[in-house]
Amino acid sequence: MRRRRGAGFTLVLPFAVLLVLTVLVPVLYTVYLSLFTDRLSGLGFDGPRQVFVGMGNYLSVLVDRAFGQSVLTVALYALVQVPVMLVLALVLALLLDSAVVRLRQVWTLALFLPYAVPVVIGGLIWAYLYSPGVGPLASLLGFDPLSGRGILPAVVNIATWQWVGYNVVIFYTALRAVPKEILEAARADGAGPVRTALTIKVPLVRPTAFVALVFTVIGSLQLFTEPLVLRSFTGAVTSTWTPSLYVYESAFITNDYGRAAAASVLLAVVSAVLSALVMRLSTRRYR
Amino acid sequence: MRKASVHLVLLLAALYSVLPLVWLVTSATKSLGEFSTTSAFAFGHWNLGANVSALFDQDGGVFLWWIRNSLLYAGLGAVLGSLICTAAGYAIAKLSFPGRRLLFALTLAGVLVPTTALALPLYLLAAQLHVVDTFWAVFLPLLTNPFGVYLARVYADAAVPGEVLEASRMDGAGELRTFFTVALPMMRPGLVTVLLFQFVGIWNNVFLPLVMLTDPRLFPMSLGLFQWSTRVTQFPQYTPLVVTGSLLAVLPLVIAFIVLQRQWRSGLATGAVK
Numbered sequence: 001m002r003r004r005r006g007a008g009f010t011l012v013l014p015f016a017v018l019l020v021l022t023v024l025v026p027v028l029y030t031v032y033l034s035l036f037t038d039r040l041s042g043l044g045f046d047g048p049r050q051v052f053v054g055m056g057n058y059l060s061v062l063v064d065r066a067f068g069q070s071v072l073t074v075a076l077y078a079l080v081q082v083p084v085m086l087v088l089a090l091v092l093a094l095l096l097d098s099a100v101v102r103l104r105q106v107w108t109l110a111l112f113l114p115y116a117v118p119v120v121i122g123g124l125i126w127a128y129l130y131s132p133g134v135g136p137l138a139s140l141l142g143f144d145p146l147s148g149r150g151i152l153p154a155v156v157n158i159a160t161w162q163w164v165g166y167n168v169v170i171f172y173t174a175l176r177a178v179p180k181e182i183l184e185a186a187r188a189d190g191a192g193p194v195r196t197a198l199t200i201k202v203p204l205v206r207p208t209a210f211v212a213l214v215f216t217v218i219g220s221l222q223l224f225t226e227p228l229v230l231r232s233f234t235g236a237v238t239s240t241w242t243p244s245l246y247v248y249e250s251a252f253i254t255n256d257y258g259r260a261a262a263a264s265v266l267l268a269v270v271s272a273v274l275s276a277l278v279m280r281l282s283t284r285r286y287r
Numbered sequence: 288m289r290k291a292s293v294h295l296v297l298l299l300a301a302l303y304s305v306l307p308l309v310w311l312v313t314s315a316t317k318s319l320g321e322f323s324t325t326s327a328f329a330f331g332h333w334n335l336g337a338n339v340s341a342l343f344d345q346d347g348g349v350f351l352w353w354i355r356n357s358l359l360y361a362g363l364g365a366v367l368g369s370l371i372c373t374a375a376g377y378a379i380a381k382l383s384f385p386g387r388r389l390l391f392a393l394t395l396a397g398v399l400v401p402t403t404a405l406a407l408p409l410y411l412l413a414a415q416l417h418v419v420d421t422f423w424a425v426f427l428p429l430l431t432n433p434f435g436v437y438l439a440r441v442y443a444d445a446a447v448p449g450e451v452l453e454a455s456r457m458d459g460a461g462e463l464r465t466f467f468t469v470a471l472p473m474m475r476p477g478l479v480t481v482l483l484f485q486f487v488g489i490w491n492n493v494f495l496p497l498v499m500l501t502d503p504r505l506f507p508m509s510l511g512l513f514q515w516s517t518r519v520t521q522f523p524q525y526t527p528l529v530v531t532g533s534l535l536a537v538l539p540l541v542i543a544f545i546v547l548q549r550q551w552r553s554g555l556a557t558g559a560v561k
Contacts, residue, residue: 006462007378007382007461007462007463007466008378008382008383008384008387008462009384010463011374011375011377011378011382011463011466012374012375012378012379012384012390014371014374014375015371015372015374015375015431015436016375016390018371018427018430018431019390019393019394019397019431019433021427022405022409022427022428022430022431023393023397023400023405023431023433024393024397025408025412026405026408026409026412027400027404027405027408029408029411029412030404030405030407030408033407033408033411088300092296092297092300095293095296095297096297098293100289100290100293101293101294101297102294105548107297107300107301108552109544109545109548110301110304110305111300111301111304112304112544112551113304113305113308113541113544114304114307114308115487115544116487116537116540116541116543116544117308117537117540117541118490118491118508118509118536118537118540119491119493119509120491120493120509120510120512120513121509121512121533121536121537122307124512124513124516124529124530124533125307125308125310125311125533126307127516128310128314128526128530129307129310129327133322133323134322134323134327134526135310135327136326136327136328161303161304161307164300164304165304169551169552173552218399218401221401222401222402222403224403224494225491225493225494228493228513229513229516231517232516232517232519232520233519233520243403244401244403244494247403247404247406247407248403248406248494248498251406251407251410251498252407252410252498257407257411260407261407261408264401264403264404264405264407264408265404267401267403267404268399268400268401268404271399271401272399275399
């Protein structure tokens with residue numbers, strides 16, 4: 001038994017060390033940082049001094065209009081992107097699963113390919129496609145996707161393009177696991193393919209859908225790379241357009257570590273609460 | 288009739304997914320002038336060769352470094368990271384040791400911590416250790432993959448029966464040997480899935496390299512191409528470089544995903560349903 005304990009430690013040790021050094025310590029350090037701010041003391045000849053400000057940084061983040069605006073942007077983005085992408089993925093997976101489809105492997109592969117494209121490069125491709133003069137989209141759509149009004153749908157589209165195929169594959173695999181007897185029973189009862197899909201298949205893949213929902217919501221709150229890339233192509237994306245950009249801006253451009261840390265903590269807490277909420281909802285509904 | 292409409296919808300969705308990549312291929316053949324004179328999906332006057340050689344010449348051949356770095360960060364990182372995850376997941380599922388529950392709880396919490404929230408403290412810690420702008424400042428944090436450990440635990444539970452481990456112990460094999468020779472082979476599909484997820488995760492991450500690195504010779508490909516793209520408005524001649532570089536960065540991954548189809552199809556399935 002002692003040997004087993006020793007082996008357990010040995011196998012777990014590399015990960016435990018990494019987890020402590022690169023997640024646990026940084027998280028605690030962020031909380032610590034968020035309670036302090038740099039102030040110039042006296043006439044400023046001694047350089048900045050760390051001063052304890054308690055919840056001061058949190059308050060200044062919460063009343064900062066730029067932060068509020070960034071939260072609003074991401075909330076609006078998530079409200080559009082998450083349902084659009086998940087419904088699209090579910091519909092495509094149901095179509096793929098229907099009896100009449102040929103060449104399923106080819107379709108799933110084609111839909112999945114954007115997942116293999118790094119987010120920066122996906123962003124760059126779309127940025128060029130949106131750019132008037134280079135890409136066809138501005139004239140095709142009838143509005144400028146890089147303008148102040150068009151930018152949100154433009155980012156929604158990039159993320160949807162990138163992730164929809166991945167979710168199609170996940171939904172499709174869950175649909176394949178639906179027991180054949182249930183489907184045959186439904187057919188024997190005279191249910192058509194659409195009705196079978198809506199009343200039998202969709203409820204059965206609900207747990208999968210909720211897991212996908214949690215990950216998509218967490219991901220959309222962290223929205224960073226796509227707007228970062230688009231910033232070089234349009235002025236419509238401000239330097240604090242999303243909370244993650246806000247953290248980046250306050251930490252590395254204005255060097256206000258306390259404010260950046262407070263914003264990071266708020267972001268982490270909100271995403272934890274949201275995912276707990278979704279999981280809670282999913283288990284209750286499912287029973 | 289219904290068959291036709293189902294296929295039509297799938298065709299539209301497939302075009303939506305693939306056309307931007309087709310644009311990348313056709314655009315990599317264009318000279319700078321042809322971006323505005325030719326239509327988006329038409330080939331240029333076959334400038335691909337010139338574009339590629341310009342790409343590898345730019346900034347003293349830095350693109351070659353970026354390829355090397357991406358392979359190191361994502362390739363080595365995913366291989367090493369997935370082994371670390373699998374060992375930890377196996378130990379949590381199958382062995383008892385003090386602190387097991389605590390470690391698993393911390394792992395689950397780790398899944399929820401946004402990566403963007405970790406960048407600042409990691410940077411400041413790295414600064415205190417004087418490792419900012421080094422390979423390790425990017426490599427080590429990206430090895431940590433709590434979700435991979437969670438998946439590995441699920442796989443170990445499902446794929447490694449307790450009796451097999453008992454038999455191996457009866458034969459006098461130590462616990463470590465049992466893991467490497469008996470359990471690890473049984474967990475191979477799980478290992479491959481974790482490896483694939485981690486590879487894509489590291490390949491996609493720009494926040495951490497962006498924060499940690501200033502020396503272009505340490506950049507991964509996506510950070511390097513991003514840096515070039517920020518100059519495009521002022522210096523349009525970067526456009527063919529960015530586009531051709533993007534094509535070269537995407538191509539190996541697309542080919543890998545086509546070749547490894549069986550792996551990711553089954554891997555994603557287990558990862559998602561459990």
